[in-house]
Amino acid sequence: MTTENNNKKKTLRVGMIGYKFMGKAHSNAYRAMPMFFSDAPLQPEMAVLCGRNAAGAEEARVQFGWQELETDWRQVVARDDIDLIDINTPSDAHLEIAVEAARSGKHILCEKPLALTLADSRTMLRAAEEAGVKHMTGFNYRFSPAVKLAKKLVEEGRLGKVHHFRARFLQDWLVDPEFPLVWRLKKEIAGSGAQSDLGAHLVDLARYLVGEFEEVIGMTETFVKERPLPSEEGGQSGKDGTDQVQRGPVTVDDAAVFMARFVDGALGSFEASRSAPGHRSTNAFEINGSKGSLRFDFERMNELEVYFTDDAEDVQGFRRVLCTDEAHAYSEAWWPPGHTIGFEHTFTHEVLEFISAIAEDRQPSPSFVDGVKCQEVLEAVERSIEERRWVNLSEMAESGS
Numbered sequence: 001m002t003t004e005n006n007n008k009k010k011t012l013r014v015g016m017i018g019y020k021f022m023g024k025a026h027s028n029a030y031r032a033m034p035m036f037f038s039d040a041p042l043q044p045e046m047a048v049l050c051g052r053n054a055a056g057a058e059e060a061r062v063q064f065g066w067q068e069l070e071t072d073w074r075q076v077v078a079r080d081d082i083d084l085i086d087i088n089t090p091s092d093a094h095l096e097i098a099v100e101a102a103r104s105g106k107h108i109l110c111e112k113p114l115a116l117t118l119a120d121s122r123t124m125l126r127a128a129e130e131a132g133v134k135h136m137t138g139f140n141y142r143f144s145p146a147v148k149l150a151k152k153l154v155e156e157g158r159l160g161k162v163h164h165f166r167a168r169f170l171q172d173w174l175v176d177p178e179f180p181l182v183w184r185l186k187k188e189i190a191g192s193g194a195q196s197d198l199g200a201h202l203v204d205l206a207r208y209l210v211g212e213f214e215e216v217i218g219m220t221e222t223f224v225k226e227r228p229l230p231s232e233e234g235g236q237s238g239k240d241g242t243d244q245v246q247r248g249p250v251t252v253d254d255a256a257v258f259m260a261r262f263v264d265g266a267l268g269s270f271e272a273s274r275s276a277p278g279h280r281s282t283n284a285f286e287i288n289g290s291k292g293s294l295r296f297d298f299e300r301m302n303e304l305e306v307y308f309t310d311d312a313e314d315v316q317g318f319r320r321v322l323c324t325d326e327a328h329a330y331s332e333a334w335w336p337p338g339h340t341i342g343f344e345h346t347f348t349h350e351v352l353e354f355i356s357a358i359a360e361d362r363q364p365s366p367s368f369v370d371g372v373k374c375q376e377v378l379e380a381v382e383r384s385i386e387e388r389r390w391v392n393l394s395e396m397a398e399s400g401s
Helices: 021-036 054-064 073-078 091-103 118-131 145-155 199-209 343-359 368-387 393-399
Strands: 010-017 043-050 068-070 084-087 107-111 135-138 162-170 213-221 226-228 247-249 255-262 267-273 282-289 292-297 303-308 319-322
Touching: 010 021, 010 073, 010 343, 021 043, 021 054, 021 343, 043 054, 043 073, 043 343, 054 068, 068 073, 073 091, 084 091, 091 107, 091 118, 107 343, 107 368, 118 135, 118 368, 135 343, 135 368, 145 199, 145 282, 145 292, 145 303, 162 199, 199 213, 199 255, 199 267, 199 282, 199 368, 213 368, 213 393, 255 368, 368 393
Parallel strands: 010 043, 010 084, 043 068, 084 107, 107 135, 162 267
Antiparallel strands: 162 282, 213 255, 226 247, 255 267, 282 292, 292 303, 303 319
């Protein structure tokens, strides 16, 4: 149920399940969006934060600015005064929460990967569609102004026919073999490793910018096979077991590499690793077309490098575009030209898209459909590794797996 605040602005009451890394990012977005996008058709109201650890969740509730605390997500989903369920729990909990939220008539924002398996992601999409609710997958990197400019250049044909898409998402937080065995390193909770954690973003960006995948082939490796069991853990942090002798098996990949062919004929190469020293968070891609190229690196997220073949010969070369002017997406809401934004702003833009979609009675982009499409590619890569062959995406549609 939407309500009206004291300024007669309609609000959307949010119940958020989870409160760690993504919970903090989402909370900041809900707080910032009304201030910087005051003309948004609805305003989010941070009604309930839910987490299993009562003490930790209460600390987060106070810090982030949520009104109420709950430790059972079922209680949040069942409430008549909640309009939107935000799911940023570990991946193994997404399916059950999302399906129940849909049945309760709640709009759903769910972090990526949408689910542990393609079958589960399809179940989530089907539940949301049958309930007639709005659904969104948290691919936040789409909402960088530089990525929006890249999308515009491709759509307008300014790069010509796209021939190549190459992407890499590299981090280094798993280089230390004594880093503890947190949940992101357990297949039963995370689904897979770098491939779904980081590679999912690359797959979504590729689909967003270039189009649908036709076939893939890949390989993965787990460099550190066992790690200390943590006494306390989060997704990317934990108290390590350096004073313990007990260790456990790492059941996901540390790194994944795959090649792809797109439906429109472009070739793609993808690399995801959490064991690349010196790369704190290198999320980068390059697109080459018949008339030009562009390249992006999220560590310099306000910049897009572009090259056009029809430039005069004496000035040809990549140029740096600082995406902070009025011509660039979202810039009117932030700072004067030349003043940059950061990682957290992508979530604010994501929330704006979802809020606007709900008000306009349309599905947001990216929706659960995009989450399912991404999962199809990820599982096709998995199958290609298991069977040591190219896998066509049509096989995933037929299998229903």
